[in-house]
Amino acid sequence: MSRLEVQKTYKIYIGGKFPRTESGRFYPVKLKDGTITNICLGSRKDARNAVVAARNAFEGWSSRAAFNRSQILYRIAEMLEGRKAQFIEELMAVGDSKASATKELEASIDRCVYFAGWCDKYTQLFGSINPVASSHFNFSVQEPTGVVTIIAPESPSLLGLVSSIMPVIAGGNTCVVLASENSPHVAVTFAEVLNSSDVPGGVVNIITGKEDELVEHFSSHMDVNATIYCRNKHLNLIKENASLNVKRVSDWSDKDWYRDGDDPYLLLETQEVKTTWHPIENIAGAKSGY
Amino acid sequence: MAKKKETKLDFGSKWDYSAAPESAGHAEIKKEYGLYINGKFVKAEGGKKFASTSPSSEKHIAYFAEASNKDVDKAVKAARKAYNEVWGPMAPKERAKYIFRIARLMQERAREFAVLESIDGGKPIRESRDVDVPIAANHFFYYAGWADKLEYAFPGKTAKPVGVSGQIIPWNFPLLMAAWKIAPALACGNTVVLKPAETTPLTAMKLAELIHDSGLPAGVVNIVTGAGATGAAIVNHPDVDKVAFTGSTGVGKIIQKAIAGTNKTATLELGGKAANIIFDDAPTDQAVEGIINGIFFNQGHVCCAGSRLFVQENVKDIVIKKLKDRLSTLIVGDPMDKNTDVGAINSKEQLATINKYLKIGVEEGAEIYQPNCTLPKKGNWCKPTLFLEASQSHRIVQEEIFGPVLTVQTFRTIDEVIDKANNTPFGLSAGVWTDKGSKIFNLTTKLRAGIVWANTFNKFDPTSPFGGYKESGYGREGGLQGLSAYVKLN
Numbered sequence: 001m002s003r004l005e006v007q008k009t010y011k012i013y014i015g016g017k018f019p020r021t022e023s024g025r026f027y028p029v030k031l032k033d034g035t036i037t038n039i040c041l042g043s044r045k046d047a048r049n050a051v052v053a054a055r056n057a058f059e060g061w062s063s064r065a066a067f068n069r070s071q072i073l074y075r076i077a078e079m080l081e082g083r084k085a086q087f088i089e090e091l092m093a094v095g096d097s098k099a100s101a102t103k104e105l106e107a108s109i110d111r112c113v114y115f116a117g118w119c120d121k122y123t124q125l126f127g128s129i130n131p132v133a134s135s136h137f138n139f140s141v142q143e144p145t146g147v148v149t150i151i152a153p154e155s156p157s158l159l160g161l162v163s164s165i166m167p168v169i170a171g172g173n174t175c176v177v178l179a180s181e182n183s184p185h186v187a188v189t190f191a192e193v194l195n196s197s198d199v200p201g202g203v204v205n206i207i208t209g210k211e212d213e214l215v216e217h218f219s220s221h222m223d224v225n226a227t228i229y230c231r232n233k234h235l236n237l238i239k240e241n242a243s244l245n246v247k248r249v250s251d252w253s254d255k256d257w258y259r260d261g262d263d264p265y266l267l268l269e270t271q272e273v274k275t276t277w278h279p280i281e282n283i284a285g286a287k288s289g290y
Numbered sequence: 291m292a293k294k295k296e297t298k299l300d301f302g303s304k305w306d307y308s309a310a311p312e313s314a315g316h317a318e319i320k321k322e323y324g325l326y327i328n329g330k331f332v333k334a335e336g337g338k339k340f341a342s343t344s345p346s347s348e349k350h351i352a353y354f355a356e357a358s359n360k361d362v363d364k365a366v367k368a369a370r371k372a373y374n375e376v377w378g379p380m381a382p383k384e385r386a387k388y389i390f391r392i393a394r395l396m397q398e399r400a401r402e403f404a405v406l407e408s409i410d411g412g413k414p415i416r417e418s419r420d421v422d423v424p425i426a427a428n429h430f431f432y433y434a435g436w437a438d439k440l441e442y443a444f445p446g447k448t449a450k451p452v453g454v455s456g457q458i459i460p461w462n463f464p465l466l467m468a469a470w471k472i473a474p475a476l477a478c479g480n481t482v483v484l485k486p487a488e489t490t491p492l493t494a495m496k497l498a499e500l501i502h503d504s505g506l507p508a509g510v511v512n513i514v515t516g517a518g519a520t521g522a523a524i525v526n527h528p529d530v531d532k533v534a535f536t537g538s539t540g541v542g543k544i545i546q547k548a549i550a551g552t553n554k555t556a557t558l559e560l561g562g563k564a565a566n567i568i569f570d571d572a573p574t575d576q577a578v579e580g581i582i583n584g585i586f587f588n589q590g591h592v593c594c595a596g597s598r599l600f601v602q603e604n605v606k607d608i609v610i611k612k613l614k615d616r617l618s619t620l621i622v623g624d625p626m627d628k629n630t631d632v633g634a635i636n637s638k639e640q641l642a643t644i645n646k647y648l649k650i651g652v653e654e655g656a657e658i659y660q661p662n663c664t665l666p667k668k669g670n671w672c673k674p675t676l677f678l679e680a681s682q683s684h685r686i687v688q689e690e691i692f693g694p695v696l697t698v699q700t701f702r703t704i705d706e707v708i709d710k711a712n713n714t715p716f717g718l719s720a721g722v723w724t725d726k727g728s729k730i731f732n733l734t735t736k737l738r739a740g741i742v743w744a745n746t747f748n749k750f751d752p753t754s755p756f757g758g759y760k761e762s763g764y765g766r767e768g769g770l771q772g773l774s775a776y777v778k779l780n
């Protein structure tokens with residue numbers, strides 16, 4: 001007698017846990033072999049719960065040593081590499097060829113390694129000590145913007161997801177991500193990778209569902225500091241909603257993620273610049289400065 | 291127990307200073323100023339104009355042209371033409387020399403600019419002379435040098451100008467804000483259409499004359515005067531590539547929404563409600579000086595003003611006593627007098643707004659304190675004001691007043707004060723007063739604000755980026771990071 005395969009339930013990822021959507025809704029995605037998978041149809045409430053989780057995780061994640069964040073991002077790459085076969089299989093199940101699935105997965109792993117390396121370097125490169133004319137020590141350094149919502153590319157579903165998340169969390173932000181609608185399986189599996197990579201719960205939250213439903217909540221939530229948009233339907237709406245609380249908006253709709261993803265300037269888009277001043281003592285006219 | 295009698299500094303009339311007015315005779319003011327478009331001073335369409343009045347003497351200053359949509363269109367066309375034909379193609383090192391020249395001219399005419407700034411805007415001459423004008427000139431000087439070095443500013447990228455920049459500036463630092471906006475735009479190869487605030491157009495038009503004298507090619511900088519409608523015409527003009535705005539968060543949001551459906555980029559420098567935090571180990575006298583400077587500098591018309599004071603509970607009494615003492619020595623009055631600490635409120639409208647908040651504060655139950663000082667009879671004036679016993683939910687604590695009004699709250703622990711300080715939609719600046727270095731860095735990393743002054747306040751420099759977190763806007767002005775707003779990277 002042949003053995004019956006155990007199928008996976010695809011769920012969303014909020015605050016380090018894998019709940020079903022609170023709405024109880026689903027949408028079917030048909031695989032190449034005809035199998036139907038039921039995917040969580042994420043709701044407004046899911047998005048709001050995810051923002052709460054991301055906000056709660058922000059202080060801890062942003063105040064970690066950059067070196068520690070670097071190691072955790074590298075750990076994501078290690079975990080991805082270890083589950084290579086599973087990801088390739090999932091990408092092929094939605095229609096990719098083996099060659100293209102392998103290429104996408106390998107590029108995704110390399111993207112994680114690339115941004116892992118940036119964590120403790122970008123402030124050195126883009127920060128500055130400013131030679132002010134008065135007797136003060138003055139320096140500028142990047143700090144994370146806060147909670148970022150990301151509407152990840154529809155495709156490539158894995159590389160696009162990884163490429164839009166990595167620059168955001170490398171810089172100490174936390175995020176809520178909407179996965180590819182038609183190829184969401186790899187996003188859920190990627191959440192499992194995150195879950196086993198020492199990425200604290202709430203740093204990355206992944207929701208599956210429809211852009212048309214969720215774009216409004218992703219862009220109008222008052223406790224979200226920035227929105228990254230990687231598709232091409234709702235940019236104007238997002239920019240308009242952003243004005244409610246002066247969100248920063250990044251338009252990454254035209255990126256070729258194989259070509260354009262290795263770029264520290266993507267990381268800078270969810271960074272603020274903080275400038276600190278402190279007086280320098282002057283005694284008997286002996287000046288010093290930087 | 292009988293209440294101890296409070297001792298108070300009393301210098302009687304010995305504290306009075308003789309008047310030390312700056313002479314205004316040197317500064318020339320025309321009867322009427324036109325728009326500066328395409329290198330020429332022209333009347334507005336249909337000859338529309340408005341008057342500017344001194345907020346201190348209430349005297350008429352001059353008439354200024356009120357630019358219509360058509361006038362703005364002419365200015366944008368001139369800027370586009372200059373961008374395509376002259377400024378864009380010009381060798382960067384030649385661009386640099388023009389900007390250096392503007393800086394030098396401003397240094398040469400510094401006294402004139404300072405006098406006019408105080409007459410038109412109401413700020414004390416000491417501030418215009420020592421802060422506004424020199425930093426404005428230095429801004430041009432600083433950014434001039436960047437023009438031919440942009441390849442080093444953006445490693446791994448090629449920086450190209452954005453194109454035509456539409457710039458709208460407020461009335462609190464009229465000349466300085468013009469410099470903050472024009473200098474980096476020009477250095478990166480952009481051309482400019484700038485609109486000063488309607489209550490303070492004088493130094494902007496003087497700057498137009500200076501730019502004209504510098505020989506800068508026609509159309510590279512265009513300056514149009516007018517009110518909100520003129521600003522809207524700039525923001526909504528289809529051929530403007532970038533909007534740079536400094537002003538209220540309310541208007542900033544309108545601008546962000548207005549350009550949502552376009553490819554325009556923006557930098558927004560909006561409102562603030564800065565926490566100024568004083569710990570029990572801070573040198574009290576220095577801290578009190580810093581608090582006074584933090585809120586009463588420029589009558590509190592400062593987006594980064596330290597308008598929320600947080601005092602550690604165990605030093606509350608001494609700090610408040612010293613604050614009150616210091617308040618009573620502040621000289622409020624003629625902006626042109628070199629002794630003046632607090633000048634005139636910029637406009638009748640702004641005075642009404644401040645008075646509205648004074649009323650709200652009292653109604654909310656905060657305890658108001660104002661020193662016994664005499665105010666001039668004519669003009670717009672507001673006594674330096676403290677609100678004691680203020681609490682986090684008060685509107686005077688949550689909303690930007692933009693006047694000489696300081697709310698005072700207390701705290702016990704560091705975590706508590708960080709929470710309170712960050713509990714605001716704004717995030718422009720913050721101040722920390724303590725003698726302990728490690729405490730400073732603990733706070734400066736946790737305060738969600740673009741500028742943190744530790745044991746100092748309200749310091750500005752061309753090399754130092756300025757700009758906010760959250761609803762205080764986005765983008766930076768000043769320094770290396772201030773270049774990003776005016777380039778496209780490839």
